Amino acid sequence: MSTPPTPDEKDAQGRKTGLWTDPDPHGGVMVGEYVEGERQGTWKHFFADGRLRAEGGFDNGTVHGEWVWYRSSGGIMQRGGFDHGRKHGTWTRWNAAGELIDRGDYASNKKVGEWTTFNPDGTVKRTVTHAARR
Template sequence: MKRFFLKHSGLLPLLLLILIESCQPGTIKEVVDSYDNGQPKFEKYYQRNNDELVFIKEIHYYENGNKRIEGAINEGKREGVWIFWFEHGSLWREVNYSKGIPDGIAKAYHENGALFYQGTFLQGEKHGEWSFFDVEGKLVNQLTFEKGKLKSQTNSKQY
């Protein structure tokens, strides 16, 4: 018996953490994967619902510790606004999801923070007007979609 505890003593802190966390209301974090430098690479968050844990959110990180992706999960699928960052920490994209499918406003940014594009998804398909901008924020292109099919295009930038 003593050998078992010595051999598996590394499990004791983990078991204690799970036991303590299971008695607490609120959100529970699981570090799913880590970089060699110890920084988390991927985390899952759970909410206690009666006697079960419900997966509600995930966060991915760059090796430098900055967030890469963050978003909510509902019934195993992406839900709500998902945010994506460049490695240096500035905002890259925001995409709204419904039941795991892009649905709603989507925006992307250049590394300098200027808006790169803005448009709307309708049940996973590009729909309506999509506007594209250069790094200085000037409108360069407008596309109009109807349920994923390109209907018109207007180039705005003069060269």
């Protein structure tokens, strides 16, 4: 029976492995797993006071999959997806009062299709259509 790895360990090649807590430039930390020196799986980013700031996935060290960012008040600020480091899929943002600001899709880091901006009462302020770029 092997002993589970302790946090913040390195493998025989000196690469980060297992569960790590990395400091961030904003005074908080990011917590997640390293595999062969690369961030992998779900990571959580915390404000300096320990509240959740963001969470989402990594694949071989690159942001991948859905991410959610939170305000210091705890409400959701935005939600969106990545495809290996590039914004991809539906992105949605909310203001500090929790009201929808806008929503639309990205494909390979470019806005595509209909993007809708909302008034504070939830009615549509405007809709803009972005052509798919090559």
